[in-house]
Amino acid sequence: TAGITQAPTSQILAAGRSMTLRCTQDMRHNAMYWYRQDLGLGLRLIHYSNTAGTTGKGEVPDGYSVSRANTDDFPLTLASAVPSQTSVYFCASSPGQALNSPLHFGNGTRLTVT
Amino acid sequence: AQTVTQSQPEMSVQEAETVTLSCTYDTSESDYYLFWYKQPPSRQMILVIRQEAYKQQNATENRFSVNFQKAAKSFSLKISDSQLGDAAMYFCAYRSGPIYNTDKLIFGTGTRLQVFP
Numbered sequence: 001t002a003g004i005t006q007a008p009t010s011q012i013l014a015a016g017r018s019m020t021l022r023c024t025q026d027m028r029h030n031a032m033y034w035y036r037q038d039l040g041l042g043l044r045l046i047h048y049s050n051t052a053g054t055t056g057k058g059e060v061p062d063g064y065s066v067s068r069a070n071t072d073d074f075p076l077t078l079a080s081a082v083p084s085q086t087s088v089y090f091c092a093s094s095p096g097q098a099l100n101s102p103l104h105f106g107n108g109t110r111l112t113v114t
Numbered sequence: 115a116q117t118v119t120q121s122q123p124e125m126s127v128q129e130a131e132t133v134t135l136s137c138t139y140d141t142s143e144s145d146y147y148l149f150w151y152k153q154p155p156s157r158q159m160i161l162v163i164r165q166e167a168y169k170q171q172n173a174t175e176n177r178f179s180v181n182f183q184k185a186a187k188s189f190s191l192k193i194s195d196s197q198l199g200d201a202a203m204y205f206c207a208y209r210s211g212p213i214y215n216t217d218k219l220i221f222g223t224g225t226r227l228q229v230f231p
Contacts, residue, residue: 033218033219035221040123040223041223042118042120042221042222042223042224045218045219045220048218058218088157090159092159092219102149102161103159105159107156107157107158108157
């Protein structure tokens with residue numbers, strides 16, 4: 001089973017350019033999340049979606065936008081990239097909002113903004 | 115706001131020995147879950163173990179066990195009979211529910227574990 005697929009695996013992006021990080025899951029999970037991972041800071045939540053058609057802001061939402069048109073896809077868009085957005089980005093999903101629902105993670109996208 | 119603290123940026127252990135990774139958290143909520151995730155060099159995030167706040171019994175998964183001290187807000191991970199494949203970054207995480215309008219998983223900063231043969 002594929003689980004969560006993130007694309008691209010890595011990307012170098014010039015500052016000021018826009019980019020969409022793709023995330024697709026085939027588990028029919030209701031909830032999806034975007035995290036960024038930075039050394040010494042752990043994983044921080046950017047945006048989340050509890051169900052198709054709804055989204056919410058996480059801890060570090062500035063400079064990012066998301067959409068959730070259907071259950072399977074949860075793209076993350078950087079409208080105008082800045083060097084501080086250099087990071088590893090993880091998409092995750094969970095079956096629902098039950099507290100014991102673990103998150104399933106994609107393999108991440110390494111983004112470098114120059 | 116909830117916070118998760120991992121005070122050990124790096125730890126090391128000899129193969130076959132036991133190591134304990136510490137994690138503390140701060141919350142005013144009574145119902146929550148705690149998790150340990152492992153991230154090997156492949157970058158994949160793997161769930162190791164989880165603990166419900168209401169359960170007094172410590173969770174155990176094969177060589178992995180936790181010491182959950184709710185009053186002290188402590189959630190340490192013990193790895194017994196360490197193996198080379200245990201070398202990874204380990205993240206402690208906290209999850210509260212939608213009734214608190216904070217349906218998200220909060221991570222600590224991670225502990226890098228090295229295993230020496």
